[in-house]
Amino acid sequence: MKINAKGLHYRELNREIKDALNKGEKKVELSGINGQRFIGAGLKSNAEISVEGVPGNDLGVFMNGLTIRVNNNCQDGAGNTMNSGKITIHGDAGDVIGYAMRNGKILVKGNVxxxxxxxxxxxxxxxxxxxxxxxxxxxxxxxxxxxxxxxxxxxxxxxxxxxxxxxxxxxxxxxxxxxxxxxxxxxxxxxxxxxxxxxxxxxxxxxxxxxxxxxxxxxxxxxxxxxxxxxxxxxxxx
Amino acid sequence: MNDFKTNANWTASVISDIKKQAETGGMLLTGMGNPSPYPNYWDRILLDASQVTNPSIDPLREPMELRTFLGRKSSKLEKETYPQLELSTPIMFSAMSYGSISLNTCKSLAMAATDSGIYWNTGEGGLHKDLYKYANRAIVQVASGRFGVHEEYLRAGAAIEIKVGQGAKPGIGGHLPGEKVSKEISETRMIPEGTDAISPAPHHDIYSIEDLRQLIYALKEATDYEKPVIVKIAAVHNSAAIASGMVRAGADIIALDGFRGGTGATPMIVRNHTGIPIELALASVDQRLRDEGIRNDASVVVAGGFRSSADIIKAIALGADSVYIASSALIAVGCTMCQKCYTGKCAWGITTQDPELVKRINPEIAKKRLNNLIRAWSLEIKEVLGSMGINAVESLRGNKERLRGIGLNETELKILGIKHAGE
CATH class of the missing domain: 2.160.20.60 (Glutamate synthase, alpha subunit, C-terminal domain)
Known part of the structure; x- marks a missing residue:
């Protein structure tokens, strides 16, 4: 499923992602991401989310099992207190990546x-x-x-x-x-x-x-x- | 100890502390709240009562409302509503982690909160699997170590509390020594057995009010905006400005913990000398939020050595929505205030993980005693409300006209926002 995030507030965006996962979607493609925070926050799911653009702070915060792939840089706090899952960043990532993470993986191609x-x-x-x-x-x-x-x-x-x-x-x-x-x-x-x-x-x-x-x-x-x-x-x- | 030639300055405790430090080179560790004889303002505040012109109300005959709702209130009718905690009486059990106290003590508090229609608080110890059934009456805490914090835990609680500070140890973190991290505690905190559980002093994702807002909204996003988020700080010199920032950051409830608040372990230097009395912090925070027109954007909960229903009534009249109690709850369970919690050898089975000692707490009996305390204090609050001619606790909130100071100087009266007795 594709979601164009252009102009969407993070609250609306996360609502759409949640709705998609609740409907049983296993693959969600986000485009037009421009600094939206908290993408995938607290989600318990084994779905895959691909992100086109630069996600904001706390990408995947408290997440439990998601696979998130970002085709760009990402901001601070990705994987904050995540329980499991995988975040892949095809660029640089900001400060405090993986704060208190308990399991799972974060792969960053560039610098942090x-x-x-x-x-x-x-x-x-x-x-x-x-x-x-x-x-x-x-x-x-x-x-x-x-x-x-x-x-x-x-x-x-x-x-x-x-x-x-x-x-x-x-x-x-x-x-x-x-x-x-x-x-x-x-x-x-x-x-x-x-x-x-x-x-x-x-x-x-x-x-x-x-x-x-x-x-x-x-x-x-x-x-x-x-x-x-x-x-x-x-x-x-x- | 009898050999010490003590005097007013060189007391036996001063001398023995120096000797201990000379032997070990360590910081002095202690437990529970500040025992030093600093001014206690609750004891210098008197309550009003109705005479002739506005009749008092008899709580035995008339309904008295203690029900309290905590959370952000809508400013306009058409605006969205916000999640609320509903309390049968304006009292909650303050944060005490499984680790600092025994599982039997946690169970007692959880069961009593459920029976009494109030809330208990997990502290930064995670939620033990046996306590999930009391989770709808639990406030789940998120502190800097993030121990036991995962999505299921966040969803389970009735509210989420971000612990920034604690009255017994403002500005410093927590530290559960490896000896206390037993199998069960390790499972609840989700750390290996026998390792130190270190909560750093700051949250490393909060260095500013903007960062605090980020964590508040991360928690709201993770729980679908269904639960109020509490932010707890220790009462310190500039609490009023910080509290304003906390409310603007999106906290639904702010909790202030005064310097008489207890703890399982804290360096004595910090406990005895850091922070300010909750009375002054509460009055200045409430006034500041009113001045800025944001008092209804958050509820105010106060903690820090509430000893009786009188302290609670005075706190509500000074501006609090509710209080947190912990030391008095533990006294109800058996605590004798020996202040040796940090040794892990509590003879009453409260602040220990020794199975032989923990057995001494029977959760059914302890629960009953806690329920009794909450009932007794609630009856007393109703009695006093009646004497003031008030029939709902919310009519007392911030009603400083019903308070008078006794033996306080002008600065103290000004900060408390009350008149002197006789005025």
Whole structure:
């Protein structure tokens, strides 16, 4: 089903999307998107939504199972507190992508802004993942409590500061070397021995964006993880 | 302790705290609300009563309306209506998470709220599977850690509360230590067992009023505009301006938590020295919203150490729509105010996850005691309304003419917006 979003307020647009999914539509194509917020908010569905244009903040916020593909850039907060599903961005994405996401995937072809993957967490079989083709802003993976973040740094301009500040679980993989001075306190930085864990993600990413999987997967990766699962364990006296 | 040579400045607690910190190098942790002897304005406010010219009403014979609706009110008849919470009496149970309190205590509160026709609040602990059946009487909280927050949880609750701040710890986040994250808590918060549950101080998608609006509308979009959204802040120095922003951001209900509000754990330095009394915050917020003509765009709920129905009546006359109680509810269940919640060893089975201790709370009995407290306070509110010649609680709301200050200076009276006794 096709929806032309030109001139539609997000409330009307989301209403139309909901109505379409309630009617059993499995594929919704949105065109003329120009900054509408909250697309797919809180939807529990395994439908696919394709977005033509630049969606506004909080794309897929609280979503549970949708597949959203954006043919352009997207603004801040995509995948905010999402429970499951997949968001693919064929461009750059803004700040706080994947805040507190619990499961599912976010693939961004280009660069992302600040605080991406902040407080993402994992639980049982839920293990969220964010893969970024370009570079990321400061505070990548702040307070990270689970899941995987991969930065492919394909333009070799990754220069994030305060990486993983406050992280207490999960893993960040960055292609190439990382200056330890740019990594948050309490984060261990080492050369990734093997990247088996992220190979399926890399394959999916390369297929989606038409990149050379062999070349990327044979690169050297740096692996960041928390030194302690209790970084704030000894702050108090009783 | 007896060996300390204490005096008015160097009390036994001051000396023992220094010794503890010298031994450990840690911040002092504590529980429940601010115990310091700061002025309590409820105790300096007196109520009016009817004599001769406007007769009082006998609540035993006449109907008295305590029913309270919380949410944005339409300003014009033809405008759209907004979702409301309907309370049988202007009292709700304040946020207490499963984690900070035991599941049996959560159950007691949930069942009592259901029986009494009021609401309970999940805090940032998610909604345990056994409590979904009480969800239509639950306010589900969304805090910075987003623990247990998913679409089913958001849809289940009667209202959604964005917790920005808490009176016992304004400006700082929450921290449930890994030792307390048992199997059941891990399932409810949706985090692995034994890991720390850290709620950062700010929501990282809220750095401004515009961002707050974004989260409010994200929640409304996710729940089809069917539920009121509450925004809760701690009462701090510029609460009035912040509250104005919260209402303009789209909050249907704003909750203010004063510095006597309780908590399961907080650094003592913050609890004892940060924030302002709820009395002053409430009066200034209510006045500000009235001055700006937006008081009906949101309801005002206040929290922070309500000890009796007298405190509640005075709060309503100062401008509140309803109050949140937590410490007094826990006292009804068994709490002795020992302030050791943070140890996780509560002998009453309230703020502990030790199964042997939790068993000490029988939810059926605790529920009955909570229902009794709500009934007793409601009867007292009706009694006082009758004495004032008022037959509906909404006629008391913001009715500052029925209050008088006693022993307060001019600045205090001005902020509270009330006259001195005798005037």
């Amino acid at each position: 802004g600040y605080r991406v993957g902040i407080h993402m967490k994992e639980y049982k079989e839920n293990r969220p993942a964010i893969v970024i083709g370009g570079s990321a802003g400061d505070f990548l993976g702040e307070y990270m409590a689970g899941g995987i973040i991969v930065v492919l740094n394909l333009n070799n301009d990754f220069d994030s500061d305060y990486i993983g500040t406050g992280m207490h679980a999960g893993t960040i993989y960055i292609r190439g070397k990382v200056d330890e001075r740019k990594v948050g306190e309490g984060v261990e930085t080492k050369k990734a021995g093997n990247i088996k864990e992220i190979l399926p993600l890399l394959k999916e990413f390369c297929e989606e964006f038409g990149l050379d999987f062999e070349k990327i997967s044979n690169s050297e990766f740096t692996m960041l993880s928390a030194k302690s699962t209790r970084p704030y364990g000894e702050l108090y006296c009783y």
